[in-house]
Amino acid sequence: QVQLVESGGGLVQPGGSLRLSCAASGFTFEYYAMGWFRQAPGKEREGVSCISHSNDSTYYPDDVKGRFTISRDNAKSTVYLQMSSLKPEDPAVYYCAAGPPACPLVPTAAWYDYWGQGTQVTVSS
DSSP: OOEEEEEOOEEEOTTOOEEEEEEEESSOGGGSEEEEEEEOTTSOOEEEEEEOTTSSOEEOOTTTTTTEEEEEETTTTEEEEEEOSOOTTOOEEEEEEEESSSOOSSOOGGGOSEEOOOEEEEEOO
16 A cells, blocks of 8 residues: 655754655655645645656745755655754644656645655754
């Protein structure tokens, strides 16, 4: 069956960094675009990055551009999210997701086919 398993979340100080990983199985990873979303309490799930199946295009919203970097290793069926300069508004549960091969202009949650269970990111001094 399809599985997406996130790891790497935790507590970090403002200005710090974290690297999230998402290990995929049960589908042909290299055929899917991969994305990261986050959801804070009381807020809607929002996309923070997307990378195309062939690793040739990425998407970031303005509030994380320059701070977050998505990457993928198709040989390991794993997608990563490197987060730096973390801010107090970044804490949330972070989810990875798999969708059609090319990232849309603005990826929405409905566009993706498969989801992980999420990993908590907390930013606090």
